[in-house]
């Protein structure tokens with residue numbers, strides 16, 4: 254089997270209701286994984302944290318992504334900039350964790366950098382010939398911000414973040430996500446391929462089984478309630494219409510609805526996937542994010558973040574009520590991790606073969622084909638998704654052709 258021959262994927266490329274799932278090697282092979290790193294994660298915009306982690310000039314945090322150590326700093330000018338977290342002397346990671354400082358000092362031999370990356374002190378270098386501090390600034394990584402989310406792109410020649418995300422503002426502007434603050438961030442090391450977790454997050458077909466005892470109790474308030482809206486740009490979205498918030502378990506106390514919400518945002522939950530691996534849950538009272546980092550072919554890192562409007566976090570009862578939200582995310586994350594690891598265990602053997610997809614899994618199909626477009630180097634790939642609801646199934650097959 255040639256993993257990089259388009260003919261290998263003929264069955265994945267068919268319309269949804271005729272398509273097979275990806276060959277299992279796509280979830281286990283180190284060669285396929287490396288090709289994903291090279292053609293996806295080193296080329297597209299990757300979400301690496303919220304701007305509200307570092308509200309003031311001099312604030313910084315560190316984060317490894319796809320094997321690259323990053324240092325993200327808010328400069329004296331207020332701008333957020335990511336750097337490679339590697340000293341220009343002999344390459345040590347300079348700082349770990351997070352903090353605030355007028356400059357970045359390497360912990361090995363004390364080289365000092367300004368918050369804009371310029372090298373300002375290089376002790377011990379006076380006798381070194383032809384050495385000019387100006388030649389050794391920290392290495393910058395292209396950085397962009399959308400709605401308070403910080404993205405990096407490792408390819409200096411890449412398109413702008415704005416162009417990459419296309420018309421994403423359209424459904425989300427009424428949430429004012431840029432004004433939200435992240436109040437809890439949990440990190441999980443998960444033993445599965447990154448696509449397994451992304452696929453899980455973008456279908457609700459598993460909810461009655463995997464979340465039987467938790468969020469499944471909220472089902473069924475509206476018939477034919479799931480829609481997959483049209484998008485333009487490198488993102489897709491699912492919307493579920495329902496009463497109340499999906500961010501707490503039914504019956505638990507919650508915060509009031511955001512008064513600014515309009516349209517479908519006011520009547521349910523939007524679940525966008527910003528390709529390749531950032532999922533948001535935009536509920537009527539909060540937003541949570543899933544940030545997925547590829548680690549190896551069969552392991553990944555998951556960051557789950559909880560975000561609320563600043564004024565909600567200032568309520569006297571915030572600390573008490575927010576526990577209901579954290580409980581819900583802890584429970585459903587554990588359930589999704591367990592089934593994702595089980596899926597990886599199930600397919601990681603030489604007997605496994607591709608399966609088939611249902612009408613409930615259009616975004617699994619879309620994600621897998623988006624990955625193939627990159628890995629196989631498809632020119633002029635399609636960058637829009639034509640939406641439909643689960644009542645429009647007669648038009649589905651044509652709409653979902655990749």
Ligand code: FES
Pocket residue numbers: 340341342343344345359360361362363364
């Ligand atoms: S490696 Fe940073 S000062 Fe030597």
Ligand SMILES: [Fe+2]
Pocket residue numbers: 453454459460463464585589
């Ligand atoms: Fe789930």
